[in-house]
Amino acid sequence: MGTEDLNTSCGCDDSEREILERLxxxxxxxxxxxRPASAAELARATALGEEQVAxxxxxxSLAExxxxxxxxxxxLSFIPTPHRVSIEGRHEPLYAWCAPDALLLPGTVGPAARIASACPATGERVTVTLDATGVAEVEPPSAVVSFVRxxxxxxxxxxxxxxxxFFASAEAAAGWLEEHDGFVLPVAEAVRALRAIAESCNAALLSRAGEETTEHA
Structure with missing residues (x-):
């Protein structure tokens, strides 16, 4: 598995990148x-016009x-998924659309987060604690993340x-790998790779997120 594989799997969409950088x-x-994000509140947060934001x-295309x-x-969403995300300093848990979103997106809101999911093969609980440096804790330590190529x-x-x-182990993901054109990575390696791609693909988004996190702390 190379960087190009992961970039294809989770890379940014050029057609929507500028909007994502702003919103x-x-x-x-x-x-x-x-609370849901209204056009009026987003306009106040971004200094854009409300009609422009709408x-x-x-x-x-994928916004709920x-x-x-x-x-x-x-x-990250109000609508439940298998991946529950609790962000430090925020009262409301959110749900990630997928394991990579759970690992990457909480960093745009707060410095630390805890993810709770379940292995789709074994049903075993998988938890991940994130901090500003990466993965602080994974349980079980053998957990891996699956990526569609x-x-x-x-x-x-x-x-x-x-x-x-999130799978409890590479062995637990074997059946998934037989059925999908994909690959798996250990959780810590997945976080490092995802953050590297995000920095190159959405540098403006992450910079703005860091500034806003500081302003609203």
Whole structure:
């Protein structure tokens, strides 16, 4: 498995990158505060016009929105998934769309987080504690993350994200590997690789997230 494989699996979408650079971190911060992200609140957070923000949200193909156009999820969500994420300093837990989102996105909101998931093969509980330096603790230590090698760009969530899980061990992931064109990485290695890709792909997003985390601490 090389860097190109992981970048293809989890890399950014050029068509939506500019919007994500402006809106993703504010959306996640608002969600972590326990409320949907409205165009009005995002406009205040970004100094953009409310109509402009609403149009930008409408162009985010994977964003989960309610009937009023408020964002309920974008990588991290109010809508339950197998991956529960508790972010330090935030009262409301969120749910990650996939294991890579759970490992990467909490860093845009707070310095530390705890992930609770379950191995889809064995049912064993998998927990990960993250801090600013990376992985602080993994239980069981043998846990790995699965990655789909080439998701369909037309629907990255259904063909990629929905199949990226925490497994209790590489052995537990053997059946998944037989059924998918993918690979697995130990949790700590996955975090290092994901952060490296994010830094090169969404440098502006991560920089803005760090500034906003400091401002709203």
């Amino acid at each position: 993703h971190a504010p959306i996640l911060r608002i969600l972590a505060d326990g 149009a930008m949200v409408g162009r985010l 929105v309610d009937g009023s156009g408020r964002v309920l999820g974008l990588g 080439v998701p369909d760009p037309a629907d990255r969530r259904a063909t990629g994200c929905d199949h990226m899980h």
